[in-house]
Amino acid sequence: xxxxxxxxxxxxxxxxxxxxxxxxxxxxxxxxxxxxxxxxxxxxxxxxxxxxxxxxxxxxxxxxxxxxxxxxxxxxxxxxxxxxxxxxxxxxxxxxxxxxxxxxxxxxxxxxxxxxxxxxxxxxxxxxxxxxxxxxxxxxxxxxxxxxxxxxxxxxxxxxxxxxxxxxxxxxxxxxxxxxxxxxxxxxxxxxxxxxxxxxxxxxxxxxxxxxxxxxxxxxxxxxxxxxxxxxxxxxxxxxxxxxxxxxxxxxxxxxxxxxxxxxxxxxxxxxxxxxxxxxxxxxxxxxxxxxxxxxxxxxxxxxxxxxxxxxxxxxxxxxxxxxxxxxxxxxxxxxxxxxxxxxxxxxxxxxxxxxxxxxxxxxxxxxxxxxxxxxxxxxxxxxxxxxxxxxxxxxxxxxxxxxxxxxxxxxxxxxxxxxxxxxxxxxxxxxxxxxxxxxxxxxxxxxxxxxxxxxxxxxxxxxxxxxxxxxxxxxxxxxxxxxxxxxxxxxxxxxxxxxxxxxxxxxxxxxxxxxxxxxxxxxxxxxxxxxxxxxxxxxxxxxxxxxxxxxxxxxxxxxxxxxxxxxxxxxxxxxxxxxxxxxxxxxxxxxxxxxxxxxxxxxxxxxxxxxxxxxxxxxxxxxxxxxxxxxxxxxxxxxxxxxxxxxxxxxxxxxxxxxxxxxxxxxxxxxxxxxxxxxxxxxxxxxxxxxxxxxxxxxxxxxxxxxxxxxxxxxxxxxxxxxxxxxxxxxxxxxxxxxxxxxxxxxxxxxxxxxxxxxxxxxxxxxxxxxxxxxxxxxxxxxxxxxxxxxxxxxxxxxxxxxxxxxxxxxxxxxxxxxxxxxxxxxxx
Numbered sequence: 001x002x003x004x005x006x007x008x009x010x011x012x013x014x015x016x017x018x019x020x021x022x023x024x025x026x027x028x029x030x031x032x033x034x035x036x037x038x039x040x041x042x043x044x045x046x047x048x049x050x051x052x053x054x055x056x057x058x059x060x061x062x063x064x065x066x067x068x069x070x071x072x073x074x075x076x077x078x079x080x081x082x083x084x085x086x087x088x089x090x091x092x093x094x095x096x097x098x099x100x101x102x103x104x105x106x107x108x109x110x111x112x113x114x115x116x117x118x119x120x121x122x123x124x125x126x127x128x129x130x131x132x133x134x135x136x137x138x139x140x141x142x143x144x145x146x147x148x149x150x151x152x153x154x155x156x157x158x159x160x161x162x163x164x165x166x167x168x169x170x171x172x173x174x175x176x177x178x179x180x181x182x183x184x185x186x187x188x189x190x191x192x193x194x195x196x197x198x199x200x201x202x203x204x205x206x207x208x209x210x211x212x213x214x215x216x217x218x219x220x221x222x223x224x225x226x227x228x229x230x231x232x233x234x235x236x237x238x239x240x241x242x243x244x245x246x247x248x249x250x251x252x253x254x255x256x257x258x259x260x261x262x263x264x265x266x267x268x269x270x271x272x273x274x275x276x277x278x279x280x281x282x283x284x285x286x287x288x289x290x291x292x293x294x295x296x297x298x299x300x301x302x303x304x305x306x307x308x309x310x311x312x313x314x315x316x317x318x319x320x321x322x323x324x325x326x327x328x329x330x331x332x333x334x335x336x337x338x339x340x341x342x343x344x345x346x347x348x349x350x351x352x353x354x355x356x357x358x359x360x361x362x363x364x365x366x367x368x369x370x371x372x373x374x375x376x377x378x379x380x381x382x383x384x385x386x387x388x389x390x391x392x393x394x395x396x397x398x399x400x401x402x403x404x405x406x407x408x409x410x411x412x413x414x415x416x417x418x419x420x421x422x423x424x425x426x427x428x429x430x431x432x433x434x435x436x437x438x439x440x441x442x443x444x445x446x447x448x449x450x451x452x453x454x455x456x457x458x459x460x461x462x463x464x465x466x467x468x469x470x471x472x473x474x475x476x477x478x479x480x481x482x483x484x485x486x487x488x489x490x491x492x493x494x495x496x497x498x499x500x501x502x503x504x505x506x507x508x509x510x511x512x513x514x515x516x517x518x519x520x521x522x523x524x525x526x527x528x529x530x531x532x533x534x535x536x537x538x539x540x541x542x543x544x545x546x547x548x549x550x551x552x553x554x555x556x557x558x559x560x561x562x563x564x565x566x567x568x569x570x571x572x573x574x575x576x577x578x579x580x581x582x583x584x585x586x587x588x589x590x591x592x593x594x595x596x597x598x599x600x601x602x603x604x605x606x607x608x609x610x611x612x613x614x615x616x617x618x619x620x621x622x623x624x625x626x627x628x629x630x631x632x633x634x635x636x637x638x639x640x641x642x643x644x645x646x647x648x649x650x651x652x653x654x655x656x657x658x659x660x661x662x663x664x665x666x667x668x669x670x671x672x673x674x675x676x677x678x679x680x681x682x683x684x685x686x687x688x689x690x691x692x693x694x695x696x697x698x699x700x701x702x703x704x705x706x707x708x709x710x711x712x713x714x715x716x717x718x719x720x721x722x723x724x725x726x727x728x729x730x731x732x733x734x735x736x737x738x739x740x741x742x743x744x745x746x747x748x749x750x751x752x753x754x755x756x757x758x759x760x761x762x763x764x765x766x767x768x769x770x771x772x773x774x775x776x777x778x779x780x781x782x783x784x785x786x787x788x789x790x791x792x793x794x795x796x797x798x799x800x801x802x803x804x805x806x807x808x809x810x811x812x813x814x815x816x817x818x819x820x821x822x823x824x825x826x827x828x829x830x
Contacts, residue, residue, distance in 0.1 A: 066105075069102065070109040073098070074109060076098065077095070077131075078121070083375040083376070088295055092130055099131075114132075114146065115149060118150065122358055123351040123352075123373045125175060126175060126296065126376065127295060128172065129175030132172075132181060133179025133299065134299060136179070137303055147182065150173070155315070163325070165358070170217065171218060174187060174219075175222075175296065177226070180304065182309055183229075188233050189311070189314075191218060191237055193313065193314035194215050195211065195240060196316065198240060202243055204244070204247055204826075206323070206325045206828070210326045210328070215241055217275070219234075219238065219241075220289065223279070224287035249272075255826060257790065258417040258791070260464050261459050261460055272328055274346075282343060290381065327418060331412045332408060334449050334453060335401075335408065335449070337405075341400050345400055348373070349408065349409050352370060352373055355369055356370075356409065360421075360422050360426060363430045364433055370406055373402075373406075403438075403445045404445060407442075407449045410431060414427040417464070418792075418794070420467075428470075428471050432479075457499040461788075463787075465502075465503055468503070469687070488504050489528050492527060492528050502781075504531055505532075508520060509650070513651050520532060539605065539652070541608075542597075543598070543602075551582075569621055569624045572599065572624060573627075577595075580594060596629075600638050600641045603625065604617070604646075604656065611652075614652070618663060619663065635665070640674055657671060657696075661696060668700050668755045669751075671693070675693055690788075700751060704745070704748050707741060717737075757803060757804065757808075760789070760808055763786040764814075786817070790820055790823075794828045798825070809821050
């Protein structure tokens, strides 16, 4: 794989000018997920060739010599060790000579390329640790610069809570002990920094889980050197983390709040125990890792006389919240694999996981790099289906299969609890890229994974089933909607709220959103036809001619004509007041209710054609809608009328509710009350209600975060003006601005509190009542969504824990409701 176009950070052809790119050729963006794909020299401008920047600008002369050298050096660093070949030893030796010679003139390029390679190509960590050792052996000053740079990157990663980079960098430092670049004592001091919180006694917490995970991951690679140089110190650290893992396992025994599959022992809570088993197995093998080639073993003589470098003391972050720490979770086993190969499997999957983490900002290069992770495997460690002529002959039960391991990691990330590291769409788009690279083999691999997961659908967590449905719908839509639905045709005969039936049906409904009903119907076998609607998504307008009495028809016709002829808000309100004012047989409250319903129905009908029409209609008649929504009961009626109107179109229902909240026609508490209405009992398995709930709560949380940022900026501006002796009028204006933001923030915080408490109260009420569900399956769906809510909003729930404990999680609540809350508390421990 040619990386030469993404390193060096210079200019590239095609545009004829400078671009704001980093050393990997990427557009500099504020957010990692907005990065553009790496640009190759073979796509567009050819760096250093005829199609280079000078040719693009019309210059015939040669490119700058220094730039060409830097580009070549970067390319050499990136490409070295792509595969375990007999020439790797010579390549490393030759590259170290070149870098040692040119590092003085091109130090910045060499160092930043080396840094990025360690971070973004973690599967080649043994290669880069060996290269660093060779540079140090040839020139101690260069080695010291490499160590100082990587240690600075480690400190910065710790400070911002970038645990993926911390793990990769600690592995790199562990391997530097093998190259005699740092001492065993220096590495032990680094490990002790992570273990410092355990010095006063074993206390299980989210932060300590993360620290122990980092230590165990590092010991895998440092154990051999530490066992030779400091065996007593190594044994002490292993014993300390063993005590912690035992205490953590005891506390989380039976805790299923983060369990993906309930037909096996909890996975999320014993990930540390599994990693400890791997470490002990490696220790039993003399601390030798057989999975990955270790080129540093070829240069023992060169490293013997190398200079060792001291490391500054590490400081752990002190301002991070519990949710900012990585929650260790075990890789799901979705296909059979040889039990005696569990160490090699973990090592390989750990590298794959690091690739997914470190290259999250670029799915295209992540997909390409993933297919190369097996390049440094030792012989016979795993089979690669894409590298053999008859992949169907490979048996995953007798040998590790690389493609299956990669897919297991991908789905482990997708289904990770208590929350995914990244957006669900990242894993979907990455799977699409992988299948495009290997259309036949990886298509079969992904189908096998989905089949095996759906085969355990009775035991899967509700949120994970929702994620898988989203993933599958988008995945299928990217490949001509081709899928073998006959494998799940029995789902049509199961109960409507059975997990398999609901999963297949919801996936098909999402496919209808992504295409149209007739296309989905055409691809389905007749046995599955009952899983999709018989009619295309449409509205359910109440005031049709056949369904009205004469005086209601008069009102409806008058309002309809007014709205269609682009009448004003005042005209519409006047018509409603005039007509309903003649109805002397009802009281004022009933008149208001009927007028409200009539207006909402017609506004929704006016906007029913497209999303844009809907937004325009709501925006135009927003004053009237807000006037009618003058009480909680009135807001609830507006929400319920909206639901009835879009009964046959869940997508428009969700979007309309979202816009009504945005325009403050209804508030988040209204949405919560509508969703938990008693009329929805028996329908808790439907995904649409919970998507609306999460969208509503997340928007409230996002608004609070935005206002907190605005308040901080306002305070900073006020302090700056005070320091600069700004005019009194300006200071007063700034103070008013601060007060306004503070008042708005206080209002939003109260709204957030009300939403969290009311939602939790509704869950507890329904789950603790015999009338809260229509049966065991319906209650199981509701309880699953309750656990999802607790996991997702555990920070906000813990902020209101005293109120919830005194008002919701009382003795009157059912036992499983209180237990779920206690499990969440353990998850939220700081």
